[in-house]
Amino acid sequence: MSSQLNKYMLIVLQIVLLFGFYLVGGFLQTTFALPVPGSVVGMLLLLIGLYLKWIPVQWISQGSSALLNHLPLLFVPVTVGIMQHLDFFSGKSLWLVPIVLLSTWIVMGTTGLLGQFLANRKEWGK
Amino acid sequence: MMLLQMIFWLFMTILLYVVFRRLYQLLPYPFMIPVLTCTVVLVIVLTSFDVSYDTYFSGGKWIDALLGPAIVALAFPLYQQRKLLNKFKIEILATVLTASLLGILSGYWLAVVSGYNQMIVSTIISKNVTTPVAMEVASMTGGEPAFAVIFVMIAGIGGAVTGPWLFQILGISNFLGVGMAFGGASHAIGTAKALEYGQREAAISSIGLSLCALCVSILGPILLKWIS
Structure with missing residues (x-):
């Protein structure tokens, strides 16, 4: 029981640390008017910290896994916002569905073919 | 109450x-x-x-x-996969740039040609990246975050459902091709699908989704300013 509790405390503490990176990222974004979202700035800061070993990976591994495992839950409050735009699914907006799909196929097909070509070339080059 | x-x-x-x-x-x-x-x-x-x-x-x-901290947490899988990242750095960089640019430009042109307004155009360019980043890009460029969620879900679900069929037609079976295509076009939902192909596909896919999110969040607002 107490080890269970410790585990949850650890996850909460690690999420607080991740939140700290998010806040610093947001602060840097607004201060320097960066074109990148504050959360992405925070991600880069953490990545640099991990690479330079300023932040031991154990400090964030469990909190990160907990958040990433339940990523779908975190989207829900925002996706429910669709209820304010239900008219989207009638009339002209509906044409955006095939447009998004077409664009997705363009990205998927080209990226897939390029990735396969480059990886094969590397294997043969050896 | x-x-x-x-x-x-x-x-x-x-x-x-x-x-x-x-x-x-x-x-x-x-x-x-x-x-x-x-x-x-x-x-x-x-x-x-x-x-x-x-x-x-x-x-x-x-x-x-918790969404903001969750984006920060994407640094963790990127750090974990650093060996794979290092081995294929040029290949990954080239495919990430291709996926990001094609996602932005094809979305932009298809929406403009179909006569949609600036709000839709600003929102559609970031549909291939993970929801929170797409939402932030949308709100930074005058788009609508709630629509961004809809587009991202269509790109994610649509790509995960039709991807295997597309790969068969185009003859894509290599792990880097499959992984990057899923991560670059269909973000987290595509990555979940890539896991069904194997661990390496899923690792590449999660690298792809993190780097494309980074790339699109930088390139999206800049390109949008240039082309419009």
Whole structure:
């Protein structure tokens, strides 16, 4: 029981640390008017910290896994916002569905073919 | 009363998520993904009981507050996969740039040619990246975050469902091609699908989704300013 509790405390503490990176990222974004979202700035800061070993990976591994495992839950409050735009699914907006799909196929097909070509070339080059 | 509603919708969201996550494990169809089923049920419940989105969000915002830290947490898989990243750095860089640029430009041109307004165009360019980043890019460029969510879900679910068929037609079977195509075009939902192909495909896909999110968040606003 107490080890269970410790585990949850650890996850909460690690999420607080991740939140700290998010806040610093947001602060840097607004201060320097960066074109990148504050959360992405925070991600880069953490990545640099991990690479330079300023932040031991154990400090964030469990909190990160907990958040990433339940990523779908975190989207829900925002996706429910669709209820304010239900008219989207009638009339002209509906044409955006095939447009998004077409664009997705363009990205998927080209990226897939390029990735396969480059990886094969590397294997043969050896 | 307000506090009670707040707590109610907070727990309702978590409860529905737990139930639908379990259901998805039993019925693993792409259109059964929890984010889709939870949203549909909540929208039906809220509209039929005449509850406003603001009331719902007073509870939901506590969950929403974790989205930012979750993006920061993407640094963890990137760091974990650093060996794979290092071995294929040029290949990964080239495919990430291709996916990001094609996603932005094809979305932009298709929407402009079809006569959509600036709000839709600004929103559609970031549809291939993970929801929170797409939402932030949309709100930074004069788009609509709620629409960004819809586009991202169409790109994610559509790509995960049709990807295997597309790969068969184009003869794509290599792990780097499959992984990068799923991560670059269909973000987290594509990565979940890539896991069915194998660990290496999923690793490449999660690298792809993190780097494309970074790339699009930088290139999207800049390109949008240039071309329009």
